[in-house]
Amino acid sequence: MPRKTDYPRLIVDNALELAAEKGWAQTSLNDVAAAAGLSLAALHGTYPSKTAIVAAYTTHVDEAVLNDIDPELADKSSRERLFDVMMKRFDAMNPHKEAVRSILRTSTSDVEALARGPLSLYRSMRWMMEAANIPSSGVRGQLRVKGLALIYLAVLRTWFNDDSEDMSRTMASLDRQLHRAERLLGFLRGCRRRDPGATDPSGPVEAGAG
Structure with a gap:
């Protein structure tokens, strides 16, 4: 039996594999528990x-x-810093592209996902x-957070179909979307570089948060 501290990683890793292989809609909690080598009770408790x-x-x-924040970006423009951060996000998701694709397709018919999805998205974009x-x-x-969420969703479409090794199509799409938002909406207008020690009042990122 795996150690309890390993449960979160085992569950998430195996759930992503199942989503990519058979589809998220076709993946049951029983499937996830079995793949992770856990009981349903252990899965439910996690x-x-x-x-x-x-x-x-997420x-x-x-x-x-x-x-993976690059301290050398501190003196760059707001758009350059945000571009770097968002590309790091796509890079982190790249190994699980098919799983993410399947999960997003399923979310449109999942009542709980529809209810919690926007809050989870905005929370992530706030941290970005x-x-x-x-x-x-x-x-x-x-x-700005809501605007970034819209940009992210727009670029996701390109990322799903980007099979280049350097994600060049994704980079080009993100650059266009940021430039368009900045030009038409003043998306980053008035942004100033802040003290890097400043923290977000919402508190730390918590695993399992919606």
Whole structure:
């Protein structure tokens, strides 16, 4: 029996493999438990639903980006910093592209995913803004977060079909979307580089958060 501390990683890794192989809609919690070598009770005690498993994966991606912030970007423009952060996100998801594709297709018919999905997306995008050292609080910050969420969803379409080794099509799409948002909406207008020690008032990223 695996150690309890290994449960989250085992569950998420095996769930992603199943999503890529047989489709997320066709993957049951029994399937995930069996693939991870766990009982249903152990699975339930770690992640009580498929939506919770997806949220945990999203948090893992968030943390991968936050752990890879490049200090040399501190003096770059807001758009350059945000571009770098978002490309790190796509890079972190690249090994699980087929799983992510299947999960997103299924989410449109999953009531729980539809209810929690936007909140999870906005939370992740807020952390991406913070990773780029761009204010995400207040009315203007919230608008930036929502704008970044729309940009992210638009670029996802390109990323799904980008089979280049350097993700050149994804980079080009992200650059276009950021430039368009900045030009038409003043997306990053008024952003100033902040003290890198500043923290987000929402608290740390938590695994399993929706």
